[in-house]
Amino acid sequence: MTKTERAAWIADELQRLFPQPKIPLDHKDPYTLLVAVLLSAQCTDVRVNQVTPLLFARADNPADMARVPVEEIQAIIRPCGLAPAKAKGISGLSKIIMEKHRGEVPRTLEELEALPGVGHKTASVVMVQAFGQPAFPVDTHIHRLAQRWELSSGKNVVQTERDLKRLFPEEKWHDLHLQIIYYGREVCPARGCDGLRCPVCQTCFPDRKRPRKRKPA
Known part of the structure; x- marks a missing residue:
């Protein structure tokens, strides 16, 4: 061949x-998918799916998450590994989504990659799976x-x-x-x-x- x-x-x-x-990460919208993919770095999808219900019970949208102390986010997501960096990323991207994007997850690779803790792979997953854009x-x-x-x-x-x-x-x-x-x-x-x-x-x-x-x- x-x-x-x-x-x-x-x-x-x-x-x-x-x-x-089906995408193996449990989510209900672009924001929860974004957070779940961020958490999946160097972590299994099974573990992420065990942690996200606890996290999203506390806050499942950028407005609420932006008000959660980073230390509290870190304590919840600790089983996913790299918790300090991931918690800062989740908190930071939630605040930027509220401040710069009117509470909506941005729909371009460039804007997604500009969010804290969001690399090219994470942004690509959100583009293709949340927004149906080619990635x-x-x-x-x-x-x-x-x-x-x-x-x-x-x-x-x-x-x-x-x-x-x-x-x-x-x-x-x-x-x-x-x-x-x-x-x-x-x-x-x-x-x-x-x-x-x-x-x-x-x-x-x-x-x-x-x-x-x-x-x-």
Whole structure:
């Protein structure tokens, strides 16, 4: 297969396996999604979903969250790790949303990335999942599989994102980034497949003899 053929086959196979992928973070609107994605940095989605009900019971909108002391936010989200930085980010972005965006989560990447604690991946998730705008968030699963499937040289997540956007049609980005994540967790995890064992790896690279080592993002 050429790279283009391989990408098309992978997209079709992932659509067959995960026809209606749901974002794994519990949320009810763009604001709660933004906070949940921020909390998910270096933390499992399961843990985030255990913590957010407690946090959102205290404040589930930027107006209320802006009034919650940072120390209280930090105490609630401690199980997610990196609590001091994340608490400052949640408090800070809530205040800016109220002061500069009339209480609404901004709808551009540039404005989202300007919020405290919000990086490119977090902003991209909100753009595609909350607002339906074209974006292709790249996490560790996507970065790893893009290397294993030789869809990107994968020197960093920025390059991986750029390469995947070129390979896949824009209308597939919304579902595809989630489908790759689910496949990476359930079928081709970091320690469960080295590029030789899972069905996609075996089908796309039947002659591959050596494991594919992941390059750090």
